[in-house]
Amino acid sequence: MRIAELSRQSGVAVPTIKYYLREGLLPPGELSAPNQASYGERHLRRLRLIRALVELAKVPVAEVRKVLEAIDSPTMPLHDQIGVAHRAVTPRRELTATGATAGDSRERAVAEVNDLLARRGWTVHAGAPALATLVDTVAAFHSLGQDHLVAFLDSYAEAVERFTELEIEAVQSREGADQIAESVVIGTILGETLISSLRLLAQESTSAQRS
Amino acid sequence: MRIAELSRQSGVAVPTIKYYLREGLLPPGELSAPNQASYGERHLRRLRLIRALVELAKVPVAEVRKVLEAIDSPTMPLHDQIGVAHRAVTPRRELTATGATAGDSRERAVAEVNDLLARRGWTVHAGAPALATLVDTVAAFHSLGQDHLVAFLDSYAEAVERFTELEIEAVQSREGADQIAESVVIGTILGETLISSLRLLAQESTSAQRS
Structure with a gap:
């Protein structure tokens, strides 16, 4: 055409x-x-x-190029292709841990996140961008006086593990091995958009029914 | 100081x-x-x-102003304050449903999303930005040949309902009514960052253990 x-x-x-x-x-x-x-x-x-x-998914064009290159690399292990997709959806953050209490909150957050990973048996790379985001988010909960939200970390992790199970089921239902990379990358990146919009709708509905 | x-x-x-x-x-x-x-x-x-x-959370400064104004409005109903937080985290999308197959995928997606909302008993506003995002995401799954992901919509919705329960528990554990709005808004916006980073870490761990 x-x-x-x-x-x-x-x-x-x-x-x-x-x-x-x-x-x-x-x-x-x-x-x-x-x-x-x-x-x-x-x-x-x-x-x-x-x-x-x-x-x-609002992925910047430069990151889209990397994602497509990863999909098109038949020799790149699937785990690495997923890594490229992860970096594409993890926003660049300029957050630096400075300031008196910020330092305390961050140390505490690092320990809490490490404990969580150990309890869940999750193996992640120390340099994973999502790990830094998680630590910063937990530190922010503390410094904003929302410590009670940290108590729910395990429950959140449990619900999130369910998503991973679903994604594995979805990938295993695919036939052609050459399309697996594309399917995993789409699931990773658009799955983010899917979960986020579903969560906001569930919240809105609950809030509407209570008000 | x-x-x-x-x-x-x-x-x-x-x-x-x-x-x-x-x-x-x-x-x-x-x-x-x-x-x-x-x-x-x-x-x-x-x-x-x-x-x-x-x-x-990468919220644009103009949206941050609206969120703070909402938190500071004692007469604004909590449901409306949540609405402001939702609009702050829903990215502006310029996606327009055009193109031959895009049209078909979108009609199908609208029907599937409406069915989902009915099955879950969710009451949401027809103009909710997250609703448009959800429809576009489901339509994208179809047009990208990832129809199998749509079959998991209910399972995703079920896991997401768990987040809403957790957030209600978290809010109810708060004492001062004047801090509830701030807590809900923080939970809504930073909860997004929390869930997203946890999901990527769970994926990475599962992928690492399998490769």
Whole structure:
């Protein structure tokens, strides 16, 4: 198909498609004439993925490129492909642990998070961006006087383990091994959007029924 | 305390504190001399909250202002205060349902989400931003050939209901009614960061143990 048809079927504007082509996010089409490229199902599928990552999951274009490269690397272990997806959804934080009480809260948070990981039997890399975010969040609960929320860490972890089980079930139901990486990455990144929107709706409903 | 001490205790740089003062996010200090303001515990507490929302939860400053105004409105019903917090954490999406198959996927997604809400007995406003995000996410799963993920919607919703129960327990354990709004808003916004980081760590651990 021509670029206009690719735009119509994907819902992505032609100038945006040209931008993705220039940025190397989308592979070039086949030249059907010296000045005319032709695109196939593969392009449409890739374009839909880029669109979901950029517009829905708000992943920056530079991170989308890394995610696509990881999906396209048949030799990259699945665990590493997941790592790339994780870095794409973990926002860059400039939070630095400074200030008198911030220091105390942070030390306490590090100990609490380490205890939690040990109790749950979770093995994670010390440099995982999500680990820093978790420590900062627990430290923030303390410094904001919301210590009671920390008491629920295990219950939250338990509910979250359920998501991981669901994701494993979902991946195992897939047939082609070559599509597993794509499926896992989509599940990881869009799963975030899914859980977040479901949580807000559950909250809104509970709040509406009580007010 | 002087602004330098407020900066030291909060971990927020003096120019940033001055910016928050100019933007009206932080109430002005008491004038202790014609050219010298004095700040108290109230300022420190508020500054820590602003810092967590901006740096950790990545809420834009304009939304932080709305969240703080909601917390400070004693006459605003809790349900509406929660609504303001929800809008602060729901990213602006420019996603528009266009394109041939996008249209089909979206209609199907709307029906599936409505069925889900009915099954769970959730009452939500038709204009809730999270509802649009959920529909778009389900539509994206379909258009990306990940229909199998949609089959797990109920299981995800069930796990998410557990979070809401935990948050209600947490709020009910609070004493002062005037701090409930602040606690709910912190739980809503930072709870997002907590769940997201826990989920990524659970995934990483499971993936590491299997590879």
